[in-house]
Amino acid sequence: MNNKFNNHLDRLEKILLELMNSTEIPAAKIKEAILYSLFPGGKRIRPLLVYLTGELLDASVDCLDLIAASIELTHCYSLVHDDLPAMDNDDFRRGKPSCHRAFDEATAILAGDGMQALAMEILLTRLPVHLSADNVVAIALELSKASGISGMVSGQSLDLTELSQKAIDEKQLRLIHSLKTGKLIIACINMTIAASNANLIQQQALQSYASHLGLVFQMQDDYFDQYGQPHILGKGRSSDSINQKTTYANLYDQVTLSSLIEEHYLLAKKALSIFGDAAEDLLMLTTLLQNRSKDNEA
Amino acid sequence: MNNKFNNHLDRLEKILLELMNSTEIPAAKIKEAILYSLFPGGKRIRPLLVYLTGELLDASVDCLDLIAASIELTHCYSLVHDDLPAMDNDDFRRGKPSCHRAFDEATAILAGDGMQALAMEILLTRLPVHLSADNVVAIALELSKASGISGMVSGQSLDLTELSQKAIDEKQLRLIHSLKTGKLIIACINMTIAASNANLIQQQALQSYASHLGLVFQMQDDYFDQYGQPHILGKGRSSDSINQKTTYANLYDQVTLSSLIEEHYLLAKKALSIFGDAAEDLLMLTTLLQNRSKDNEA
Secondary structure (H helix, E strand, O other), X not given: OOHHHHHHHHHHHHHHHHHXXXXXXXXXXXXXXXXXXXXXXXXXXXXXXXXXXXXXXXXXXXXXXXXXXXXXXXXHHHHHHHOOOOOOOOOEEOOEEOHHHXXXXXXXXXXXXXXXXXXXXXXXHHHHHOOOHHHHHHHHHHHHHHHOOOOHHHHHHHHHHHOOOOOOOHHHHHHHHHHHXXXXXXXXXXXXXXXXOOOHHHHHHHHHHHHHHHHHHHHHHHHHHHHOOOOOOOOOOOHHHHOOOOOHHHHOOHHHHHHHHHHHHHHHHHHHHHHHHHHHHHHHHHHHHHOOOOOOOO | OOHHHHHHHHHHHHHHHHHHHHOOOOOHHHHHHHHHHHOOOOOOHHHHXXXXXXXXXXXXXHHHHHHHHHHHHHHHHHHXXXXXXXOOOOOEEOOEEOHHHHOOHHHHHHHHHHHHHHHHHHHXXXXXXXXXXXXXXXXXXXXHHHHOOOOHHHHHHHHHHHOOOOOOOHHHHHHHHHHHXXXXXXXXXXXXXXXXXXXXXXXXXXXXXXXXXXXXXHHHHHXXXXXXXXXXXXXXXXXXXXXXXXXXXXXXXHHHXXXXXXXXXXXXXXXXXXXXHHHHHHHHHHHHHHOOOOOOOO
């Protein structure tokens, strides 16, 4: 990622490490497995969205640390569980064996369970120092809704059960991906808004931005899986194509999918226009995401 | 369980069902698997502790409904994950196929993940109607700490890794069970206290009560597994004895273990003495638990 964002990424590493070291974890294996799953990270897009949106809204950076860490913990928990043999059965993640391969299935399940709980725990323990309890409740609720049975959990279930059926249409595909990944992207924005004094127009602009971003990530991933060059490191061959799941690349031809991706990035950027130059960093992140290559998973 | 408690148990069934029906769950399979895991329930000891302690402390019964439901959801999530092949590999639970046998492993993992998130969601959404946000944060934090990496998750990991090693001593065994089950029992009490105006002496008495209760459950289970008559329905042969785990019955002879169990029940009841007759129902529950038979798992 761009140098410009190193400061934010450094803060995230520091807070995640500090949280892990200051939390009592009687089972050494669980601590080891969580550290293994958190570091080194992926592109940390969700935390970056939190930091850049928070800066735009003048939110306290101490709050942003906690919100970013809780979302990254939630995201990593979902990856550890999704990789399990009973789910996507992925042996590799970010160029190294996935958690259940490096440890064992029981440890991967428990590490995921623990990361989910830890995400809540850090918000509920540490945010009250900086924000009113009402805001803490709103922020924690946003995360539990986005990641729970109305969001990510249902998305992953439908991914496993519905996407393999050929008859799926675009509306269903969008719904599944919006549940599986879109809601957590929007939660990045909503949690940050709840830690700031954003007005309604700013809130709506950022939510519109996030919804286009949440939608386009999967389109891009599907495009790369279908048309991009094979890559050596990382996840290995896409488990989606091995499992013959329906993708956006099945529903659209290459040109149409490519212009859909362009269009959503354009709309995402357009949504930020009300902020003028202040949104420069968020626009830069968006452009970097738009120009990412296959190796840079979202 | 005693007729006296039917009112509480009815309330719990009602609130759990209402929560499931009023929550948007796009994946039908997840809804089905969660309902399957929640109903019919076990003895609902944790919810009963919440209701009876709450009555003793004059807490609002609407709050108790939510606290009881969130703890039962958390308890049931842990059972669904513990039963998985990679963990305790139990094919039966409460006289019917365990969740991953009735559905599939992916669904059981996701249903557990979803129940964990739902437990938080209902506290954060519904408790603010009845309590200050500060109290809501305290209650939700209590649950996430007890169930997370400082508590239940570490307990289950140590159960899987340490208990099979022969060299384990009584101190370690107590630690593991206190993490795995004791902390959630104490959380029942602490969450209820946070929804009431209990004074410090009442708080300490109830915490002492809960810590003896949390400890004795496992001693009793181990006693029944070693000396009780085999039972037909339920979990089938204990997976602990199949997996040759260290139990309290390995560390003590029958007479010593039996008197330890007596002693902890006595101390639990004694802790309630400051409440006088007001603790009658809680004492009755304690006596019922003390006199439970092997078929009545805690």
